[in-house]
Amino acid sequence: MGTVIMHSVASLDGFIADGNDDVGPLHDWYFSGDTPITEGGDRQYDHSGTGSAFRVSKASAEYVRSMWEAIGAIVMGRTLFDLVNGWEGRPPAGDHVVVVSHRPKPEGWHPEASYHFVDDVAAAIEKAQELAGERTIGVNAGEVGGQILAAGLVDEVAMDVVPVVFGSGKRYFGSINGQHQLEDPHVVIQGDRVLHLKFNVRR
Template identity: 45%
Template sequence: MGKVLSHMTMSLDGYIAQPDDNPAELFEWYGAGDTSVPSGNDDIEFRVDEASAAMLRELTEGVGALIAGRRLFDITDGWGDQHPAGSPVVVVTHRPPSDAAERWPTTTFVDGVPAAIERAKQIAGDKDVTIASANVTQQALELGLLDEVCVSLVPVLFGSGIPYFSTLPGGHQLLEDPEVVQGRRAVHLRYPVRR
């Protein structure tokens, strides 16, 4: 069985977007090299350095389902029902869009983080489940449902914005030592969650 992990690109001061949801320079590393990594979305091409390419391939080829929050889903318009990771998406929401079945036929809408993780595991089979939402990641960590925290840390300071992690209701959480990959325009960190 695969792991449940999160992956977000983050500024050095801990933000995954500016206050207006704009990722600004955070995604520069996706185009900072000469190595092509296939995307599951025909409109998106990854051109990264060789070290980032190995890490990105591992993440995208290993994912069997991706979990997003409703806010991110709305911002991206559901990635046109083709997430760049190339996997089905499970969206955590209390109210699915009324036209969900027609516009996003490969996307599943689930109420609540535990139900979303359970459904994503069923979809993923032996592959990993990747959470691509700060709020969902925090809830999964609090519930003990997250195995690994992945961060692509980029050399920019936002000063304010939307944090990857804010207040954890249960207090601090210890992580194991990271696996570190130095890429161009990003340092990729994978922290197993300490149980």
Template identity: 50%
Template sequence: MARVIMQAVVSVDGFIAYPDDSVGPLFDWYFNGDTELRATASGWTFPVSQTSAAYVQPFWDAVKVTVIGRHLFDTTNGWDGKPAAGDELVVITHRPLPDEWLAAHPDAPFHTAGSVEEGIALAKELAGDGLVDVTAGDIGGQAFSAGLVDEVGMDVVPVVLGEGVRFFGSHTGTVLLDDPDQVVQGDRVLHLHFTVRR
């Protein structure tokens, strides 16, 4: 059965972007090393530290399906039809994807769902025994609040943004996580992994 992880790069004070969706220094660690990190589906490469590559590459390779919201889809233009991670992508949206985008990317392995619950169920079906990566922020927070997230992955960057898009979106309330089972210090980033306590 597929596992669902909520994951993102995050500031020390819990933000994944500024209010205008820009990431400022959060992604600097993607460009500060000499070891290639490759996103297989998109073909993107990033020169990161050897330590970060050794942690992130197996994670990216394990992702089968990514779940995002319509806002991220629109902000990134759906990554031009190539999932940032995994073989397929599920967009949570109440509107159909734009006709012009669909025409430009007829073979894009993208699916839509009308709710977080429906989207996670579809992603798990598509992923089989693989990993489902739900992006942090509003959609991830909804999935987390609904008890649909099994794991939390955070790439914590040593910066305080002060405001912006919260890692856990609008989630409120206490949820216990197990102790971190992975703590990896990269160059200007700390990789953390937790399992949600059931």
């Protein structure tokens, strides 16, 4: 099975958006560099749904490119799906998306896209593993990501830390309870206005 990586951009105090789901300056680094993430031109939908092309610093491009190329499936919550309208059926990475939701896929929504709706986080990871095979499963941080971590189903935590303090908002780990130990970071890459970190989850 592929590695399960929980990932998102976060403020220094651990928020992925404010209380109104606005990411503010968290994603500015995606569009402020001179290097495209993908060689053939980037997909047009970022996590905030602005539709701008990704251009980052060289250090960030190498890191993000290798991570995105490894992803076979993404697991996301219904809130993010609704906010970005599922990236219009074209996820920024991977070929498949699993949405954790008690509501079904909107009727008639991009029937050509490999999007699968399940109502349980364990079932979501199982479906993503089936779809991704040996490739990586990317789990979006937030409430669903925190539930998947709490269930012991996350192998790595990846954070793109931006030098801004939000003070309040939507937490990277959601409303997770209890302590969860991580190993020392095995990836530390400084980009332009972002620090890329990766931690293995301690078993």
